[in-house]
Amino acid sequence: xxxxxxxxxxxxxxxxxxxxxxxxxxxxxxxxxxxxxxxxxxxxxxxxxxxxxxxxxxxxxxxxxxxxxxxxxxxxxxxxxxxxxxxxxxxxxxxxxxxxxxxxxxxxxxxxxxxxxxxxxxxxxxxxxxxxxxxxxxxxxxxxxxxxxxxxxxxxxxxxxxxxxxxxxxxxxxxxxxxxxxxxxxxxxxxxxxxxxxxxxxxxxxxxxxxxxxxxxxxxxxxxxxxxxxxxxxxxxxxxxxxxxxxxxxxxxxxxxxxxxxxxxxxxxxxxxxxxxxxxxxxxxxxxxxxxxxxxxxxxxxxxxxxxxxxxxxxxxxxxxxxxxxxxxxxxxxxxxxxxxxxxxxxxxxxxxxxxxxxxxxxxxxxxxxxxxxxxxxxxxxxxxxxxxxxxxxxxxxxxxxxxxxxxxxxxxxxxxxxxxxxxxxxxxxxxxxxxxxx
Numbered sequence: 001x002x003x004x005x006x007x008x009x010x011x012x013x014x015x016x017x018x019x020x021x022x023x024x025x026x027x028x029x030x031x032x033x034x035x036x037x038x039x040x041x042x043x044x045x046x047x048x049x050x051x052x053x054x055x056x057x058x059x060x061x062x063x064x065x066x067x068x069x070x071x072x073x074x075x076x077x078x079x080x081x082x083x084x085x086x087x088x089x090x091x092x093x094x095x096x097x098x099x100x101x102x103x104x105x106x107x108x109x110x111x112x113x114x115x116x117x118x119x120x121x122x123x124x125x126x127x128x129x130x131x132x133x134x135x136x137x138x139x140x141x142x143x144x145x146x147x148x149x150x151x152x153x154x155x156x157x158x159x160x161x162x163x164x165x166x167x168x169x170x171x172x173x174x175x176x177x178x179x180x181x182x183x184x185x186x187x188x189x190x191x192x193x194x195x196x197x198x199x200x201x202x203x204x205x206x207x208x209x210x211x212x213x214x215x216x217x218x219x220x221x222x223x224x225x226x227x228x229x230x231x232x233x234x235x236x237x238x239x240x241x242x243x244x245x246x247x248x249x250x251x252x253x254x255x256x257x258x259x260x261x262x263x264x265x266x267x268x269x270x271x272x273x274x275x276x277x278x279x280x281x282x283x284x285x286x287x288x289x290x291x292x293x294x295x296x297x298x299x300x301x302x303x304x305x306x307x308x309x310x311x312x313x314x315x316x317x318x319x320x321x322x323x324x325x326x327x328x329x330x331x332x333x334x335x336x337x338x339x340x341x342x343x344x345x346x347x348x349x350x351x352x353x354x355x356x357x358x359x360x361x362x363x364x365x366x367x368x369x370x371x372x373x374x375x376x377x378x379x380x381x382x383x384x385x386x387x388x389x390x391x392x393x394x395x396x397x398x399x400x401x402x403x404x405x406x407x408x409x410x411x412x413x414x415x416x417x418x419x420x421x422x423x424x425x426x427x428x429x430x431x432x433x434x435x436x437x438x439x
Contacts (some may be wrong), residue, residue, distance in 0.1 A: 004127060005120040007301035009106035011095050014048035018103055020055040022127055026091070026105055027059025027067070029126040031141060032133045034088040035064040040146065042070045042078040043093035044178045044236045046100045047203035052093045056105075061141035063133045068146040072201075074178040074237035076334035077153045079112035083331070084152065089115075094178070094236035097213045100204045113310075113331045114303050154182065157336055158189050160329050165343045166191035169227040172339075173218045174199040175211025177235035179336060186336055192343070197221060207234070212241040212322050212335075219247040229353060231342075233335040238302075239322035240335035242342065244354050251362075252320040253284040255342055258356045259324065260293055260316055262345035268315060268328070269293070275308050275317030275325075277301070282400050282417050287360040300404070302333045363399060366424035367415040370435045375405040378412055378438050387434045391416070391427045399423065401431070 004010045004022070012018035030039055039060050043049035049072075057067040065088075070081060075092045082090040088110050095102035107115045107123070135141075170192055174180040180199040187194040197218070198210035210217055212232040222230035222243050230243035242250035256274055263269035273294040276284065280297070288295055296314075298304040302323035309317045309327050318324035323333035330337055346353050372378050388401050395401075399418035406413060412435055416427040 002117070002120050003124050005124065007303055008096065009092075009104050009114075011098070011102060011104035013101055014046075014051070014103045018052075018105070020051055023052045023055035023105060024059040025127045026107070026123055027056035028063045028133055029059075029123050030089050030091070030107070031060035031063030031065035035135075037088040038066045038068055038086060040068050040070060040078060040082050040085075040087045040090035041093065042073040042075075042081075042090070044206065045072055045176060045180065045201035045203065046095065046103055046206050046235070048101075048103045049093050052103055052105070056091055056093070057143050061143060062135060064135040064139045064141050066141045066144060068144045070150060071147040072178060072181065073150055073153070074182060074334070074336065075106060076238050076330055076332050076337065077150065077178070077182070079108055079330065079332045080153045080156060081146075081149060082108055082110065083112035084156075085149070092236065096236050096238070097207055097211065097234040100206050100208070111331060113306070150182070154186050154189065157186055157340060160337060161190055161340050161344060163344050163347045164191070165340075165347055166193070168229065168343055168346075169193040170343075171195045171197060171218065171221050171225060171227055171230045173197050173210055173212075173230065173232035174237075175207050175233055175235050176201040176205045177207065177211065177233065177237060179233040179237040182237070183233070183336060190340070195225070195227070211235065212239055215241065215243060215249060219243050219249075223247045229343075231339045234322070237335040238333045239319075240324065240338045241322045242339075242353070244357065246354065248354075248357070250353065250357060252318050252322045252324060253281050253362065254357050254360055255322070255324055255338065256280070256316065256318050257284055257287050257360050258345050258349075258353070259326075259341055260288070261291060261356075262341075262348055263316055264291070264293060265348070270313055270315040273312075273314050275305050275314050277305060277319050278402055278404070279320050279415075281320065281362050281365060283360055283362040290359075306331060363417045363419065364421045364424050365415065365417045366421070366428050367413055368428050368432055369406070369411045369413055370432055372410055372412050372435065372439050374439075375410065375412060378435055379403065379405060381438050383438060384431075384434055387431060391431065395423075395427075399427075401427070403431070
C-alpha cells in the first residue's frame with residue numbers, strides 16, 4: 001500500500017481525497033513515459049467521471065502522448081481493449097462499488113494488467129514533485145474518440161460461450177453503472193431471455209440500493225418473476241454475484257466451486273488448483289477437498305489473486321465478493337464474462353444451480369473491526385497468538401480464525417468461522433476482548 005495507491009488504484013471522495021490535480025499528474029507521468037504512444041481511458045457512470053477524464057486527457061497530451069477515450073465501459077473492457085490494440089497503458093476512472101461521490105483511478109500496463117508496485121511508487125513520487133513536464137508545439141498529443149470500439153469487447157465475450165445458453169431466464173442488475181448499456185447488448189447477442197434492471201444511470205444512482213453490494217431488490221424481483229437466476233454486477237462490472245430462483249445468494253465462493261468443477265470436468269483446471277483469498281469460507285475448502293481440487297490462498301484483493309495465477313499459470317481464481325478471474329480469457333475480474341461462464345457451467349452440469357450449490361455448506365462467519373493504536377503491537381502479541389490457538393483448538397477443525405490489519409485504517413479485523421452463529425459470536429467476543437486488553 002502506497003501513499004496514494006491502495007489495493008485497487010487511487011480512490012477517494014471526488015475533489016476532496018481525489019483531486020483533479022492528482023489525475024492530471026497521473027496522466028502527465030504516463031504521457032511522459034509513453035511519449036508518442038497511445039493511452040486508453042474508460043470510465044463508469046458517476047457524475048465526476050467527465051472532470052477526471054478531462055484532467056487525465058490534459059495530463060497525457062501535455063506530455064506528448066495520445067489519449068484515446070472509450071467512454072463508459074467496464075474495467076475489464078478497458079483491460080481487454082488495451083491488450084488487443086496497440087496501447088501502452090490504460091486508465092479506468094471508477095470507484096467500483098463505492099458511492100457516487102467517490103471516484104478512483106486504476107492504471108493498467110500494455111498487457112491489460114494492473115501496474116506493478118514499483119511503477120505505482122514512481123507515479124506517487126511524481127504526484128508530489130513540484131516539477132512538471134513541458135512539451136510544446138508539434139510534440140503535444142491529441143485526444144481521440146474510441147467509443148465505437150466497445151463492440152470488439154462484446155464480440156469477444158460472446159466468443160467465450162461454449163454452449164447455447166438461450167434457455168436461461170435471467171434478471172441482470174447493472175447497478176446503474178458500467179454494465180447499464182453493455183449487459184443488454186451482450187446477452188441479446190447470446191439469446192439469453194434477459195431482463196435488465198437498474199440500468200438508468202444519472203451520475204448519482206450508481207450502486208444505490210442495487211448491484212452486487214445491495215442484492216435485496218434483485219432477490220425480490222427474482223422471487224416475484226420465477227426466473228432461473230438473478231445476476232448482479234458492481235459499479236464498474238468487474239465482479240458479479242448471483243441469486244438462485246428461491247432468492248438465495250450465490251457468492252464468489254459458490255461460483256468458484258461451480259466453475260472449478262466445470263473446468264475440472266472439461267480438463268481445463270490447470271494444475272487442478274483454484275486460487276482464493278484468505279476470506280473464502282471454510283465450507284468452500286471442505287467442498288474442494290471432497291472433489292480432490294487443490295487451492296491456494298492469497299491476501300485480500302483480486303490483484304493478488306491474479307499475481308498468483310499468472311505466476312503459476314492457474315486458470316481460475318477469485319474472491320468471495322465476486323471478483324472471478326478466468327485466466328484463459330482475461331487478466332482481471334470480469335462480471336459479464338463470469339456470468340457467461342457460470343451459465344455455461346450450469347448448462348454443462350445438466351443440474352440446476354440450486355443442486356450445484358447444495359454441494360457446498362457455507363459456515364457462519366462473523367467479522368468485527370477493532371480500533372487500535374498500534375496494529376503491529378497487537379498482531380505480534382504472544383497473548384493474542386495463544387488466544388487464537390486456544391480458539392482454533394476448541395473449534396476442532398470445524399471452523400477457523402483470521403486476524404488481519406486494515407490497509408487504510410487503524411483497525412484489526414477479527415473474523416471467526418464456526419458451525420453456528422452462536423459460536424462465532426462467542427469466539428469473536430473473546431478475541432476482541434484480548435485485543436482491547438493488549439492496547
